[in-house]
Amino acid sequence: MPSRRELLRCAVVGVAVTTALGAGALAWSSTLLGEYSVMDMGSGEHGGHGAGGHGTHGVSGGGAPAASGTVGGASALSVTSLTADADRPADVRVELVARQGTIDIPGGRAVDGYTVNGTSPGPEIRARQGDLVEVEFVNESVTDGATLHWHGIDVPNAADGVAGITQDAVPVGGRHTYRFVAEDAGTYWYHSHQVSHVQVERGLLGAIVIDPSEPQEPPEPTDAAALDVTALLHVYGGQHTLNGRVEDAHVDASPGSTVRVRVINTDQGTAAVWSDAPFRVVATDGHEVNEPTEVDGQRLLIPAGGRADVAVQAPSHGAVRLHVGGARSILIGDASASEASVPKAPQPRETLDLLAYGTPAPLGFDPAAPDRSYDYVIARRYGIIDGRPGNFWTVNGRMFPDVPMFHVREGDVVAMHLRNDSGDVHPMHLHGHHVVVLARDGVAASGSPWVVDSLDVHPGESYDIAFVADNPGIWSDHCHTLPHAVDGLIAHVMYEGVTTPFTINGEAGNRPE
Amino acid sequence: MRKVYSALAWIIAGGVVVQAAAIAFAFGGVLNRVSNGDVVDKALLESGGAGGTGELGFWIHGIVGGVVMPLLAMALLVVSFVVRARGAKLWAAITFGLVALQVTLGFSITDVPYLGLIHGANALAIVVAAAVAALRVRRSSRSTASTGAGTDAEGATSDAVAA
Numbered sequence: 084m085p086s087r088r089e090l091l092r093c094a095v096v097g098v099a100v101t102t103a104l105g106a107g108a109l110a111w112s113s114t115l116l117g118e119y120s121v122m123d124m125g126s127g128e129h130g131g132h133g134a135g136g137h138g139t140h141g142v143s144g145g146g147a148p149a150a151s152g153t154v155g156g157a158s159a160l161s162v163t164s165l166t167a168d169a170d171r172p173a174d175v176r177v178e179l180v181a182r183q184g185t186i187d188i189p190g191g192r193a194v195d196g197y198t199v200n201g202t203s204p205g206p207e208i209r210a211r212q213g214d215l216v217e218v219e220f221v222n223e224s225v226t227d228g229a230t231l232h233w234h235g236i237d238v239p240n241a242a243d244g245v246a247g248i249t250q251d252a253v254p255v256g257g258r259h260t261y262r263f264v265a266e267d268a269g270t271y272w273y274h275s276h277q278v279s280h281v282q283v284e285r286g287l288l289g290a291i292v293i294d295p296s297e298p299q300e301p302p303e304p305t306d307a308a309a310l311d312v313t314a315l316l317h318v319y320g321g322q323h324t325l326n327g328r329v330e331d332a333h334v335d336a337s338p339g340s341t342v343r344v345r346v347i348n349t350d351q352g353t354a355a356v357w358s359d360a361p362f363r364v365v366a367t368d369g370h371e372v373n374e375p376t377e378v379d380g381q382r383l384l385i386p387a388g389g390r391a392d393v394a395v396q397a398p399s400h401g402a403v404r405l406h407v408g409g410a411r412s413i414l415i416g417d418a419s420a421s422e423a424s425v426p427k428a429p430q431p432r433e434t435l436d437l438l439a440y441g442t443p444a445p446l447g448f449d450p451a452a453p454d455r456s457y458d459y460v461i462a463r464r465y466g467i468i469d470g471r472p473g474n475f476w477t478v479n480g481r482m483f484p485d486v487p488m489f490h491v492r493e494g495d496v497v498a499m500h501l502r503n504d505s506g507d508v509h510p511m512h513l514h515g516h517h518v519v520v521l522a523r524d525g526v527a528a529s530g531s532p533w534v535v536d537s538l539d540v541h542p543g544e545s546y547d548i549a550f551v552a553d554n555p556g557i558w559s560d561h562c563h564t565l566p567h568a569v570d571g572l573i574a575h576v577m578y579e580g581v582t583t584p585f586t587i588n589g590e591a592g593n594r595p596e
Numbered sequence: 597m598r599k600v601y602s603a604l605a606w607i608i609a610g611g612v613v614v615q616a617a618a619i620a621f622a623f624g625g626v627l628n629r630v631s632n633g634d635v636v637d638k639a640l641l642e643s644g645g646a647g648g649t650g651e652l653g654f655w656i657h658g659i660v661g662g663v664v665m666p667l668l669a670m671a672l673l674v675v676s677f678v679v680r681a682r683g684a685k686l687w688a689a690i691t692f693g694l695v696a697l698q699v700t701l702g703f704s705i706t707d708v709p710y711l712g713l714i715h716g717a718n719a720l721a722i723v724v725a726a727a728v729a730a731l732r733v734r735r736s737s738r739s740t741a742s743t744g745a746g747t748d749a750e751g752a753t754s755d756a757v758a759a
Contacts, residue, residue: 321648350642351639352637354638387639408637542706
C-alpha cells in the first residue's frame with residue numbers, strides 16, 4: 084500500500100507530465116500552417132532607409148483564404164490580371180504535355196520521373212526576341228498537379244507558374260495557358276513550380292532559348308557564333324546527363340569558328356565549366372557580358388538554376404574539350420576527332436570572378452540612392468515548420484512562415500544585402516526580375532554589369548545587389564537548392580496593391596516548393 | 597527511472613558506434629563510385645546519389661546525428677532530474693553539451709573542414725560521457741540498494757573507515 088506521500092508525489096509528477104505534454108502539443112500544433120495565403124506572410128517590412136532588421140512579428144500562417152482582395156483596397160490588382168496583351172496573336176505556339184512515368188536515359192538506366200512531350204528534358208523552345216510566346220500546358224498524369232515556371236524570363240506575374248501564388252496547380256486532365264513576350268534574348272529554362280523539389284529533380288523541365296531580334300554585329304570576326312548549342316545539365320537518379328544523355332556530346336565545327344555553348348544548370352548544386360583551351364563567358368543568366376575577355380586556367384561556376392553562355396573557338400585541327408558540370412563534356416571541332424585524342428583536363432582550382440570580368444557599362448538605373456533597402460540574411464537553427472521538427476533555414480533570424488515580405492512599389496529601385504551566415508552555399512533566385520551585383524563582401528563590382536537571376540552566396544559571403552521594380556506582382560525570392568526552399572529558405576517580393584486569390588495547402592493542393 | 601536513465605545513456609553510446617559505421621559505409625560508397633569512373637559533384641550530392649552503395653550511410657548519419665541523438669540526449673537530461681543518483685544530472689548535462697557541440701560541428705564541416713578533426717574526436721568523448729553516466733547510476737543504484745538493506749551496513753562501513 085503506497086503511502087500518502089508517495090501518492091501525492093505520483094499525482095504531482097502526473098500533473099506535471101500532462102501539463103508539459105499538453106503545452107508541447109499546443110506549441111507543436113501552432114506551427115501547423117494549414118491553408119494559407121502568401122499575403123499573410125511576413126512582418127511587413129517596407130525597406131525604408133535604416134529600417135534593416137526591425138521586426139514586428141506579423142501574422143503567421145493560420146489559414147486565411149479570405150484574405151485576397153484586402154490589401155490595396157479598391158485599387159487592388161489580382162495577379163491573374165497581370166498578363167501579356169490578350170489581343171495580341173501568338174508568334175510562337177507550343178503545347179507541352181506533362182506525364183508521370185519512366186524516363187528513358189540514353190546511355191544510362193531508365194528512371195521514374197516526369198516527362199514533357201514524352202521526354203526529359205522536354206523539347207527546347209526557341210523564340211525570337213519580341214515574340215509573344217504562348218504555351219498550352221497539359222497535365223496528363225502528374226498526380227500531385229504541376230505548373231510551368233519560366234526560370235529567368237521576366238514574364239508577367241500571371242504566367243510565373245508558381246502554384247498557390249500565381250495559379251492553382253494544374254490537376255490531372257487540366258490545362259493552363261502561359262503567355263508572355265520574350266523581351267530579353269538569352270538562355271533560360273522552364274520547370275514545374277509545384278512540389279518543385281521533387282518534380283524538378285525528376286525531370287519536369289526543359290530549355291527555352293530566345294534569339295536576339297537582330298543578329299548582333301560582331302565586334303570582331305571571331306565573335307560571331309557559327310554554331311549555337313544548348314548544354315542542359317541534369318542528374319537523373321544519380322546519373323549525370325548532358326541534354327538527357329549519359330554521354331559526352333560532339334559539335335562539328337569548322338576550324339577557327341566560334342561555338343556558343345548555352346550551359347543550363349538544372350541541378351540542385353553548383354556546376355563547374357572549364358577547358359584546356361581558352362573560352363569566353365559571353366552571357367550570364369540571359370544577359371550579355373560586356374566585352375568578355377578570354378578565360379584561361381580558370382573554371383566558371385554556374386549556380387543551381389543559373390545559366391552561362393560560353394564561347395569556344397574550334398581549333399585549327401582536332402577538337403577542344405569543354406567540361407560542363409564535372410562529369411560531362413563537349414568536344415568541339417573536327418567531328419572525326421576521337422574521345423581519346425582530346426584528353427580530359429583537370430578542373431582548375433581557381434574560379435573566374437565575375438565581379439571583375441569584362442568591361443563596365445551603364446546599368447540603366449542609379450542604385451546609389453535606392454527607394455527600398457532590404458536585408459536577406461540566411462542562417463540556420465532548430466525549430467518546427469508545419470509540425471515538422473528539423474534544423475531549418477532562417478531569413479533575417481526568423482523562421483518560415485514568419486519570414487520578411489519585401490514590399491515594393493512599381494518603379495522603385497530596390498537594394499538588397501544578401502548575407503549567408505550558414506554553412507552551406509545558397510543559389511538565391513528572384514522571380515520576375517534580374518538583379519545586378521553591386522559588391523561582394525564590400526568590394527565593389529569592377530567588370531561588366533553582372534546581371535543574374537540566380538546567385539550563389541557562399542558561407543560567410545555577403546552580396547549587395549539591386550534591381551528595378553518594373554514587373555508588378557508577387558514574386559518568390561528563394562534558394563534554388565530546392566530542398567532548402569522546402570526547409571524555409573523562401574521569401575517574397577510583393578508589389579503594393581497586388582493581391583492573389585490563390586492559397587497554399589488548400590483544396591487545389593498547391594505546394595509550390 | 598534509473599533503468600530508463602542508464603538505458604538512454606547506453607543507447608547514446610551505441611548511437612555513436614552506429615554513426616561511425618554509417619559514415620564509413622557512406623564514404624566507402626563514394627570512393628567506390630569514383631573508382632568506377634563516376635564523378636561526385638555538388639549536383640550529385642544535392643540530389644542524393646553520391647554515396648552509391650553506401651548512400652544509406654549518409655541517410656543514417658544525417659537522421660541519427662541530426663534528429664535521434666539530440667532527442668535522446670535531451671531525454672537523458674530530462675530524466676536525470678528525476679533520478680536520485682549522484683552525478684546523474686552532471687553527466688547527462690555533459691553528454692547533452694557534447695552532442696549539441698557534435699551536431700553543430702557536423703553542420704559546419706562543409707564550410708570549415710578542419711572541424712572534422714574535432715567532430716571525430718568529440719564522438720569518442722560522447723561515448724565516454726554517456727558510458728560514465730550509465731555506470732554512475734548503476735553504481736549508485738547498487739549502493740542505494742545496499743543502503744535499503746539496512747543502515748547497519750553503512751554504519752559498519754563508516755566504522756571500518758573510522759577504524
